Amino acid sequence: MPLSRISGILLRQYYLIRHNPTRLSQLFVWSLLEITLWGFISVYLADVAEAQFAVAFLGGIILWEFLVRAMYGVTITFFEDVWSRNFLNIFASPLSLFEYVLGMITSSIATTTISFAAVILFASVVFDFSILSYGAAAFPFLITLFLLGIALGILGVAIVLRFGPSAEWFIWPLPAIIAPFAGVFYPITVLPEWMQVVATALPSTYVFEGLRTVLAGGGVSFSYFIPGILLAFFYCTLAYLVLYRTYRRAVRTGLLARYSAETVS
Amino acid sequence: MSVLAVTDLKKRYGETEAVRGVSFTVAKGEIIGLLGPNGAGKTTTISMILGILEPSAGSITIDGHNVQTERTAALNATNFAAVYAQLPGNLTVEQNMNVFGRIYSVRNLRDRIEHVLKEMDLVRFRNTKAGVLSSGEQTRVALAKAFLNEPKLLLLDEPTASLDPSSAQLVREKIRTYAKNGGAVLWTSHNMHEVTEVCHRVLFVSHGAVLLEGDPRTLPGEYAKKDLEELFITVAREPLSLSE
Numbered sequence: 190m191p192l193s194r195i196s197g198i199l200l201r202q203y204y205l206i207r208h209n210p211t212r213l214s215q216l217f218v219w220s221l222l223e224i225t226l227w228g229f230i231s232v233y234l235a236d237v238a239e240a241q242f243a244v245a246f247l248g249g250i251i252l253w254e255f256l257v258r259a260m261y262g263v264t265i266t267f268f269e270d271v272w273s274r275n276f277l278n279i280f281a282s283p284l285s286l287f288e289y290v291l292g293m294i295t296s297s298i299a300t301t302t303i304s305f306a307a308v309i310l311f312a313s314v315v316f317d318f319s320i321l322s323y324g325a326a327a328f329p330f331l332i333t334l335f336l337l338g339i340a341l342g343i344l345g346v347a348i349v350l351r352f353g354p355s356a357e358w359f360i361w362p363l364p365a366i367i368a369p370f371a372g373v374f375y376p377i378t379v380l381p382e383w384m385q386v387v388a389t390a391l392p393s394t395y396v397f398e399g400l401r402t403v404l405a406g407g408g409v410s411f412s413y414f415i416p417g418i419l420l421a422f423f424y425c426t427l428a429y430l431v432l433y434r435t436y437r438r439a440v441r442t443g444l445l446a447r448y449s450a451e452t453v454s
Numbered sequence: 455m456s457v458l459a460v461t462d463l464k465k466r467y468g469e470t471e472a473v474r475g476v477s478f479t480v481a482k483g484e485i486i487g488l489l490g491p492n493g494a495g496k497t498t499t500i501s502m503i504l505g506i507l508e509p510s511a512g513s514i515t516i517d518g519h520n521v522q523t524e525r526t527a528a529l530n531a532t533n534f535a536a537v538y539a540q541l542p543g544n545l546t547v548e549q550n551m552n553v554f555g556r557i558y559s560v561r562n563l564r565d566r567i568e569h570v571l572k573e574m575d576l577v578r579f580r581n582t583k584a585g586v587l588s589s590g591e592q593t594r595v596a597l598a599k600a601f602l603n604e605p606k607l608l609l610l611d612e613p614t615a616s617l618d619p620s621s622a623q624l625v626r627e628k629i630r631t632y633a634k635n636g637g638a639v640l641w642t643s644h645n646m647h648e649v650t651e652v653c654h655r656v657l658f659v660s661h662g663a664v665l666l667e668g669d670p671r672t673l674p675g676e677y678a679k680k681d682l683e684e685l686f687i688t689v690a691r692e693p694l695s696l697s698e
Contacts, residue, residue, distance in 0.1 A: 193559045194557050197553050204549045205545070269542075275541070277504075278541060278599075280506050281504035281506050281534060282529060282557045283558060285526055440508045443467065445507070446501040446507045
């Protein structure tokens, strides 16, 4: 009954978040602070530049935050096991690695949905921003961003599994590392040539270029959506393969057994 | 048929052989003590049985399922409690049971949780976070989780180490009853009196290999030792004197 095993991971996250204001607030607080800061910048930009630019700017921030939340949804589920030293109970159970990853993704879907709903509501009330300004195009592009967030999250889990809990430091800035290449706020044509090459390999580039086209009245373009989502699936698969190899190595070398019994520095 | 069959199990880390061709079985209704000094290879062997460490050679089957190739089926028939594997302290006792009940696909989970909480005298702690319980109470929570899926094989790594004598007696009784009902138990402990009282058979592990095997009540006499503790000390300090 794999669904039962996967639901165990989701239920654990639900219990942890339900009555804990700290965990509950981390779903909203940082996102709302980001939106507040950048929302006022976009209000200012609407005065000094084209209104459409300001909408694209704030929309970019909101959608990037969505990606970041998707990634954190995965990594925080994993870190709950690291922080509570629950590795042995999890990895010596019938739960397979794939089921564990599905559990983390399911948790991420739940937390990202809650977080995104709060951000959209806040942006709409405070800054009069409507996600509907992107039209129906927003939904398929959101799926692409979610998948990229999941891929980054799984990669982060692999890094910590390989290098130990102290490598937590490396994974939180992962979205910031790719942000300059992702075309969130500007078309990638403004980038130097080598950065454009990197940008074309990122699914997010197609999302933001596609959404800017929608705002400019160009309609939804499959030439942006299809390569974006295919790349996102590719990175999810690649990230899982990296995690799988890391896990197999940890099982072979005894790292997982040591990780389970004690804290690895 | 054996519930657990370990055959020629080896684990090598570079030039170091942590486990050197260990073989043993645990049958239904049997409680086997896995004994040996620190660093003898007990925890390495248990880690391989639990699938968190890959053997360099050999095989492990649980209830007829190979741990390497049929991991989920093998571990569904198993559960464990270890002093170094407390359940998450930020969940209540009942929440922990609900989470692990799902992970082990336990049927009639609500009834089963009530049963194990009663068995381990944890009903009054059901809504208490596991992390604020005493170490003895936490051990009982870990044991409740270990009984949750009615495993065919139970692995216990020093299950009574942090328990007071009364609670330890209760736990020993539960485990004996579990074995009488057909469960198989692999038990590690440094309490030789307890091992003599509970285990049907013991395996002494030294330097990664099984050095001695037999009934804990008669084995010391076979080596001219007065009890299991004296035999243990000899295994730890002068293992060669026993194998000659």
